[in-house]
Amino acid sequence: MNGSAFVAGQELFCYSHSHQRWMPARAEAIHSDGRVTAKYHRTQETKDVPLAQQAELLHAAPPGEKIQLKMTTTWQKEFKGQSDFSGNEIHDDGLLDVGNECTLDTFCKLYGKLDIMMSVNGQESWKAMVMGGQSFDCKVCGRQTLKELGFKTGDEVNLVYCR
Numbered sequence: 001m002n003g004s005a006f007v008a009g010q011e012l013f014c015y016s017h018s019h020q021r022w023m024p025a026r027a028e029a030i031h032s033d034g035r036v037t038a039k040y041h042r043t044q045e046t047k048d049v050p051l052a053q054q055a056e057l058l059h060a061a062p063p064g065e066k067i068q069l070k071m072t073t074t075w076q077k078e079f080k081g082q083s084d085f086s087g088n089e090i091h092d093d094g095l096l097d098v099g100n101e102c103t104l105d106t107f108c109k110l111y112g113k114l115d116i117m118m119s120v121n122g123q124e125s126w127k128a129m130v131m132g133g134q135s136f137d138c139k140v141c142g143r144q145t146l147k148e149l150g151f152k153t154g155d156e157v158n159l160v161y162c163r
Contacts, residue, residue, distance in 0.1 A: 002030055002031065002032055002033065002034040002051075004030050004051055004054060005054065006027045006030060006036050006054070006058065007027065007030060008028065008030050009026065009027060010026070010027045010061075011024070011025075011026055011061035012027055012038065012058055012059060012060055012061055013025065013058070013059045013060075014038040014040065014047055014058055015056070015058075016040065016047070022059070022109070022110040023041070023042060024041045024042070024061070024097065025039055025040045025041060025047075026039050026041070033050075034050070034051030035048050035049065035051060036048070036049045036058060041097075059110065061098075061099060062098060062099040062102030062103075062106055063099045063102070064099035064100040064101025064145070065099065065100050065147075066098070066099060067097070067098060067146065067151060068095050068096065068153045069095070069096050069098065069151065069153075069155050070095055070155070070157065071096045071157055071158075071159065072156075072157070072158045072159070098146065100145065100146045100151065100152075101145050101147060102146055103144065103145055104136060104142045104144055104145075104146065104149065105138060105142035105143060107146060108138045108142070108159065
């Protein structure tokens with residue numbers, strides 16, 4: 001036994017320092033020293049994660065029937081200072097496979113770029129999911145699964161960050 005909790009071929013999430021987010025990946029190899037070679041789905045890059053860092057950098061993929069969502073991320077922001085600016089940054093994140101038993105909290109944490117709640121410059125930030133014109137506040141329905149909330153393959157989802 002190599003000490004790793006992961007097995008080759010297992011779907012997982014690996015934290016990418018360069019992308020500053022959790023990214024879907026697959027365990028390509030488990031080495032005799034317990035190190036996991038993870039291959040990111042989107043970029044096809046690989047990352048070796050030593051046994052001592054796996055609790056911090058790897059998570060098993062959420063359970064449930066796999067559904068595919070078309071993802072975008074919107075950052076709503078206001079800047080005050082020498083020049084006032086308010087606006088949105090919208091990023092196309094492409095297609096995303098996720099287990100439908102994943103809770104909204106877990107989904108936001110794994111697929112987003114911030115924790116569920118955090119302070120930015122002393123102000124509270126929050127996340128919401130928008131699907132088919134319906135909004136899901138992560139603070140309110142975070143413990144519900146994507147299946148319970150009616151998410152299904154083909155849905156277009158926008159993860160919104162407000163500051």
